Amino acid sequence: MSKHSRNSNLPNKPAKSTVGRRCVLKAGAGATAAALAGPRFASAQEATPAASPVVGADGYYPSGVEGVNDAYTRMPEPFASTDGVPGSGDSVVAMVMIYGAPAAGKDDNQYWQGLEERLGVSWDPVQVPNASYGERATAIIASGDMPDMFYLNFNQTLTPLQNFVQEGAFLDLTPYVTGDALQQYPNLATFPDFMWEATKTDGKIYGVPCPGGRSGQVPAFRTDWANALTGGLPTNAEEAREQWIGMALSDPDGNGQDDTWAMGRYSSDWDMGIIYPMFRVPNNWRVNDDGTMVNRIETDEYRMAVAFMVDLYNEGAFHPDSPAMAFEEALQLFQSGRTGIHVDGGNIYGQGGFLETIRQYAPEAEVQRLIPFGHDGGEGVSYNLPGLFGFTAIPLKHEDNDEKIHELLRIFNWLSAPFGSEEWLYKSFGTEGTHFEYNENGFPIRLDLLDQEEGSLTAYIGGSLGVNWNAEEPEIGPLLTDEAKAIYEIGIDDPAQNLFSPTAIQEGGTLGQLVADTLSNIVTGRDDISALDTMISDWRSRGGDTIRAEYEEAYAANQG
Known part of the structure; x- marks a missing residue:
């Protein structure tokens, strides 16, 4: 019987949910991925690594790589990162x-009231669900x-908001957030250059970044299956084919x-985060030596x-x-050991992670991230992320009001306070x-009231x-940092990430569907x-071809 004709009913036992893709970008319990190096847990019944990299006495584990998160195994003593009320x-x-x-x-919301006291303003957000944000x-x-x-987040809304920029x-915030001017806002000054670059249109900075990581996504992988089938992780396409x-x-x-x-x-693609990297497919676009794309x-x-x-597919993998x-079915197939x-x-490790969930069905399961390898036995690639989850712009109506602009930037600075600071602690936990x-x-640890009152x-x-x-x-924290470093070390950028193409905005969805x-x-x-060939x-x-020409022109302009 063909593998594609088998009964595919899912087990009835409900699986615990894991941290979703959006949630890993929010300030929370930062463990969001698996340990890189082999199974590190003490017994098959534990979903926790048993060993970590060497960490300093203060619990700080620096990544040493710009764009890769540092880690902490202990909370630092709270400290003030700003002076006064912004x-x-x-x-x-x-x-x-x-x-x-x-x-x-607001009237019955202690968190909101405390936030306003600390910001020194009446904070009046217009809260819009993601599904209708663009409209x-x-x-x-x-x-x-x-x-x-x-x-603004061009990747999270169907409406072409980039047109408005x-x-x-x-x-244009460039004069306010570059050079000596940026030093007025010390928390914003800690943002790496690549984050500011990602807010640019036509070489100008149009917003304050919402920081994110640079390491791309790679799959969670059943290493116990790999060991049983071929004795270890695949290192080339032939081994991957046999194993999968x-x-x-x-x-x-x-x-x-x-x-x-x-x-x-489950997505519009079929590479599952590993096949394109294995064959070193470009991250959307590639720039030739002569500047053509x-x-x-x-x-x-x-x-x-x-x-x-x-x-x-033909062989039934x-x-x-x-x-x-749908995504939910693909997720449950993995969580239920199918x-x-x-x-x-x-998450892989920790509460609610893949490993804990899978072990409800397979107590001996082992799971880790599969770092891309090359189809020919060489190194694979990963796809670097832009390093931010959108950015926040200031409307042109304030262009003649320097005092207001500086006030807003001071508020941005407060909201961007570093991990462990007094400002971070209140913003994140009340x-x-x-x-x-x-x-x-x-x-x-969050209490129920925070979920009701903080409300994004x-x-x-x-x-x-x-x-x-x-x-x-x-x-778990240092293990995640080591894993992200390994992924980032083989990462490649999308050279069109910060380029503007009117045709891409207008026709990108149709072409993507094609x-x-x-x-x-x-x-x-x-x-x-x-x-x-026809496609x-x-x-x-x-x-x-029009998109290509527009990107090439924008790329050349950015190169000076």
Whole structure:
């Protein structure tokens, strides 16, 4: 019987949820990924590493790499990172994107009132759900009644907000946040240059970054299956093929049933965070020595990766529901021990992590991140992230009011206080005894009232540089830092990340769908791999070549 015709019903036992992709970007218990080096846990029943890298007596574990989070195994003593109150007593309206319920009303909200005391303003956020943020933002900009702080995230909204930056709706902050001027805001001055670069349009800085990491996502991987099938992690495409097909055909969990697969694809792509990196496919675009640009779909590496996907699908490595699978199903397949590879940025170790959840079904399971390797046995690549989760702009209406601009920047500076500071502690956890308590490891733990009162009042407006820490299992933090360093060491950038193309904004969605549909048709056998040629030709004629020309012009301008 064909692997693709098997019964794919999921087990009835509910799986615990893990930290989602968005949540790892918020200030929380910083453990968000797995340990790099092999299984480090004391017994098969524990979902906690038993050993960590050497950490200083103060609990500080520096990454030593810009763009990779430091780690802490102990909370530092609270310290003040700002002088005085940043605000002047006026109202400040901020456009805030939220993913959950809004905060409780100000009149009965102790956290909100305490925040206003510390900021020295009446803090009046416009809290807009992510799903409708682009539409609402467009309407507000069109009305001309702009808030004082306006959060922008081009990758999280379907509406092309970048157009409004290009058209001059927001203030050029370059004179205020570069050189000596930036030193007035010491917390903002700690942001690496790459974060500020990512806020630029036409070489000008248009906002204050919400910090994020640079290390790209790589899959969580069942190392116990790998060890049982081939004796270890794969190091090239041939070994990966044998092992991943074996996950589907060779009963890696030893239960005597035909109920496992290598992976369950859920996105518009089929690479599962490992196949493109294995074949060193570019991070969206590649710049040639002469400044011309090549899209990844035009490269030999992309064609090789697609051929590998086709082979895996034909041999049954993908779950049979993969062509139409939703994220939730792919996640549960991995959590319930049915697939061996999954990518989404969720935790591995610690409470609610993949390992704890999988061991409800497979007590002997071992899981770690699979660092990309090369198809030919050399080094693979990973895809660097831009290093921020959007940025917050100041509308042009304040261009003649330096006093207001500096006030807003002082508030940004307060909201961007570093880990362990008094400002960070209040912003993230509120008041001790009311909104949080310290646990036996000395880390703050949220109480229920904080979830009701904080409600993302300041979400993504500035932000602290990321730190890896885990309140319940402090030893996890340094392991996450080491893993992120290993991923970042092989990382490549998207050279078009900060470039502006009107055609990409207008036609990018349609062209992306063309690529995704063609890829799915090829992988699942509805089209031959030669359909890539037609797809590339169509992509070029429908706007791809125009996008390329616009990016090349912008790239050349940025190079001076």
